[in-house]
Amino acid sequence: MKNYSLYKIIILLVTAIAINGCTEAYPLVTNRFEDVLIVEANFTNELKKQEVKLTKSARFEDDDYLPESGAEVFISDDAGNKYNFSEDSDRYVSDIEFQAVPNVKYQLHINTKDGRSFASSPEMLTTITPMQSVVATIEQKDDINGVGIRVNSFDPTATSTYYRFEYEETYKVVAPKWLPIKLVWNGGPTFESNSADTKTCYGSNKSIGFMLLNTNKLKEDRVDYRIRFISDQDYIITHRYSILVRQYVESLAAYSYYNTLNKTAVSGGTITSPLQPGLLLGNLKSTNGNAKISGYFDVCSVSTERIYFNWEDLFPGKFPPPYAVDCTQFCYAEEPNNPVPCTHCCSYMEDLPLGKITYFSGDGNSNLKTFWVDAPCGDCTKIASNIKPPFWVD
Secondary structure, rough: OOOOOOOOOOOOOOOOOOOOOOOOOEEEEEEOOOEEEEEEEEOOOOOEEEEEEEOOOOOOOOOOEOOOOOEEEEEEOOOOOOOEEEEEOOOEEEEOOEOOOOEEEEEEEEOOOOOOOEEOOOOOOOOOOOOOEEEEEEEEEEEEEEEEEEEEOOOOOOOOOOEEEEEEEEEEOOOOOOOOOOEEEEEEEEEEEEEEOOOEEEEEEEOOOOOOEEEOOOOOOEEEEEEEEEEEEOHHOOOOOEEEEEEEOOOOOHHHHHHHHHHHHHHOOOOOOOOOEEOOOOOOOEEEOOOOOEEEEEEEEEEEEEEEHHHHHHHHHHHHOOOOOOOOEEEOOOOOOOOEEEEEEEOOOOOOOOOOOOEEEOOOOOOOOOOEEEEHHHHHHHHHHHOOOOOOOO
């Protein structure tokens, strides 16, 4: 299944859908499949090289989404400034670092190599509302014990109102059965030193979909939002865990757009599903014809924060969660085609069915005690990366 992301929208037949509970609505226009430019552009108040992603629409049966290459992309403002973007792999990156500032109107301009031209409506930066904190606490969800990651912020001017959240999580993985000796099969069994690079790794995940919050019905513009819940039986919090949270303050129009995408995903499986097809109109349009474009030029403020915690910080003295895979040690001493959990010292057999249990380790002594476990139990690179992230703090 194709990924759930803004720029990967299939353009097929659809009936119009209105957004329930929103002041503004973006219609899904009935259409036959045709070449539609899909735009993903988040322009924020971060001083950095900004990015714009352009993709061609695809049919459901297509395996890949092709980038729109060779386009001219730039952002202009009402002060007469122009910020050019250059093509870099599958996206366009600004030539210089710059940021959105308050009370300035910005427009995104796109000219494709086949002569189509598009522009966004003028957009202004939303209220800058920093997060006050990101906190990890012990909570319950659906009678499951675990860790809740909560975002807290407050806008005393009550002008933020519409929020969108993203996260990237990273966690340490330690192979529980790693030992300094391993067996390699090179036409026969060979004992070798095991690399320490296969003992400790780092896994990572990103949030999926659009996590939205509307404070309109609250007494004040205060955020207490659980962005992530992790069961206390999830191995990703066994050792050390980190999460980077991004809080975007959105305009009503942008919020309505993302809310429509969420509703489309719920009704049709994913926004790339043919069960819920259509062209989702945003704030971009053709300036020299009737060429179709979908996506949104989002000018929004963002606040970021990263936190870390260890298992012992929240669950002192408690047994940690089980590993990602079953690491029961197996022997083949009696019946090589029927491995059983080890209850005594085992011996290697030449007719061992190598495809069944894939990883070996022993203590390296003269009286070698041997056992067999699934590969990730002794080699963390099977499920994660052994490259330590540059931001990681132990």
